Amino acid sequence: MKLETIDQVAVIGSGTMGSQIAMVCAIAGYRVVLNDIEESSLEKAKESLEGHMERWIKKERLTEQQVAEAFGRIVYSTFLNDLKDSDLVIEAVVEKLDVKRDIFEKLDQLLPEHAILATNSSTIVSSKIADATFRPVKVCNIHFFNPALVMELVEVVQGPHTSDETAQTAFQFVESIGKLPVLLKKEISGFVANRILGKLMDEALFLYENGYASHEEIDLVVTKALKHPIGPFALMDLTGLDVNYYVRQQRYEESGNEADRPAKTVEEKVNKGELGRKTGKGFYSYT
Structure with a gap:
């Protein structure tokens, strides 16, 4: 899959990390679905993002129109089925392997064949998750740093199962959202930072x-x-x-x-x- 194919990005998990990743993608022009199992978590995420964006407007980092357009690209959802048209999914839930494997198995059945499945985990390498899907070549780590709205660097990690095309597309995607990617072609728990x-x-x-x-x-x-x-x-x-x-x-x-x-x-x-x-x-x- 090429970068040009990515139109809609989904982020699973609306905590501090997930919500800010979603906002970064929306500011960059992507349509975004922010998913969580709890409606209250999504409401809290939206409130937090509104606070961040108000400060960005005051600091003249973005205009009111740019912020309004970014929020207009975000859909908040508690249903996985709303992710079915996504081209790239970034999972940012709790650091528990069984939880992540369950999510990736469900996503694999739901998403189009070309979609990339990425985990934001900095500890669980994607080779521990990839075999829960029938598309291991399209599974990788895309690790943002907290706070994602501010931190520039992103670690893209290519597992032994990850295709070169997937790794390069993930790398280019990170560039497209205004971040600085580093590509690790050999995975290790914790990566570099x-x-x-x-x-x-x-x-x-x-x-x-x-x-x-x-x-x-x-x-x-x-x-x-x-x-x-x-x-x-x-x-x-x-x-x-x-x-x-x-x-x-x-x-x-x-x-x-x-x-x-x-x-x-x-x-x-x-x-x-x-x-x-x-x-x-x-x-x-x-x-």
């Missing part, structure tokens, strides 16, 4: 859990000494502590290595429902 970031997170949690420094002090050192735009604990709050937990749990289930288990602190916070910004409390408190 998150494998490096993961080591930083592990060390930050080790220092915190063993009482060497508070989470505020660690974030301060990382931002001021290492010049990162955000510290590791603030970043976990931003992306969601549940995301960190499920990523590590998935990795542990694959490797059996105790070092890959979620950190004790993260697990405790997830069990208490302290997931970060989206719940109002994580390592920091938010109002």
Whole structure:
């Protein structure tokens, strides 16, 4: 399939990542279906996007007309059947393999033969999902970074099952929405950015859990000494502590290595429902 074939894009999962991916695609001129199983989640996503776009208008990044046209391209839906005319689907749901495989199996039966099925996962490589479909050559990872509206880089990952044509079309699609793609022709869990970031997170949690420094002090050192735009604990709050937990749990289930288990602190916070910004409390408190 060629880039010119892509007219409608579907995004499954209307959380922070999914909703912003949908908006990026709509701003670029694509028709978009944003899908979620919960109507309330879609309403929350629309409200959040409206807030972001209001700020963009004030900063003169977009005009009111451009924003109105972008929203006019987005359809919000709780029915998978509404995705049946999509040429590219980006799945952005919870980091659970069984959930993703079930979605891809259903999409495979629903979508036209030419459609590309991509997962936004940064941990679960597409070879673990592709055999749930009859089109493994059209399955790949297209990994956006949070927040997707702002972050420029996108990792496109070609699995051993992914055709060169699919990988190139995905690469060109990322360019077409104004992002900077990097193509990995060999898959590995975590890809590039998150494998490096993961080591930083592990060390930050080790220092915190063993009482060497508070989470505020660690974030301060990382931002001021290492010049990162955000510290590791603030970043976990931003992306969601549940995301960190499920990523590590998935990795542990694959490797059996105790070092890959979620950190004790993260697990405790997830069990208490302290997931970060989206719940109002994580390592920091938010109002």
